Amino acid sequence: MEPTLVELNQKIDALTAQVAYLTEQAQIAERQRADRAELMRDLTPIANQAFHLTIEQLEEIQEYVDLSDLLRLLKRILRNGRNFEKMLDQLESLLDLLDTMGPLTDEAFAKAMSTLADLEHKGYFAFARGGMRILDNVVTSFTEDDVNRLGDNIVLILNTVKEMTQPEIMTFVRNTLLIAEREVEKPVDSSLLGLLRQMRDPAVRRGLALTMRVLHVIGAQASEKALSN
Known part of the structure; x- marks a missing residue:
């Protein structure tokens, strides 16, 4: 009698567990159904609005676009699916390259900024600005005829400057100026x-x-x- 009662209790426990499992599954299914219903309620106005907006936009371009054009474009997109995939692969490779070169470019940018700061500190940019002002004065002071005459005589001018800037000539001029400066101060x-x-x-x-x-x-x-x- 006792074994039969034990087996009966085991069957009741198993049946209770199955009922609990089925109840839980039913509750899960009900929650999922409720979630889907809520999602559909939320998406329905959006879908309707998107549909009406699409209709309005298509009405604006219906004079320029035919259904055959859309089908031809869709076919072309489908035919070039592999090309799009290759393009995406190349884009991913490019992004990987940029990620790899990022630290290098940052270092190069920092080096360039440091070099520019050194040049600014040494006065290169100030000298360049002064040179631009000098060049502007030269350009505005000469006419086209002056420039043409200068071009005709540029070789002679350069040769003259070359001769005048010889070390012995420059030394002679410098010594003469120094001596003359001292002699001017003396009584005559x-x-x-x-x-x-x-x-x-x-x-x-x-x-x-x-x-x-x-x-x-x-x-x-x-x-x-x-x-x-």
Whole structure:
């Protein structure tokens, strides 16, 4: 009698567990159905609005777009599905490359900013701004004819500058200016007797001779130019 009662209790427990499981599943299904119903209630106005909006937009472009055009576009999209997939793969590769190069570009940008800051601190940009002002003054001060004449004589000008900037010429000019600056501050005896005493100095006589020679050359060139005109 007791084994039969035990088996009966076990069957009742199993049946109770099954009923509880079925009840739980029914409740889950009911909640899912309620969620779907609520979702449909929420989506129905949105879908209706999207449908009406689509109809309105299609009415605006119906003169320019035919159903056959849409079908042809859809077919083309389907035919190029693999191409789109390749394009997406390439885009992913590009994004991976950008992620990899991100630290490098950040470092390069920081280096460039540091270099620009150093150049600004050393005055390169200020010098460039000053150079632009000088160039602007030069451009506004010369006419087109002046520029053409400058182009015709640029070789002669450069050769003249080259000769004038030789080390010995620059040293001579610098020393002459320094000596002249010191001599100007000294008292000068401009009397006839003082001038005669200075003429006894060999350096003075040599300077006068060189000056006369230079004046002779200048006069000869002026005469040649006058005769040619």
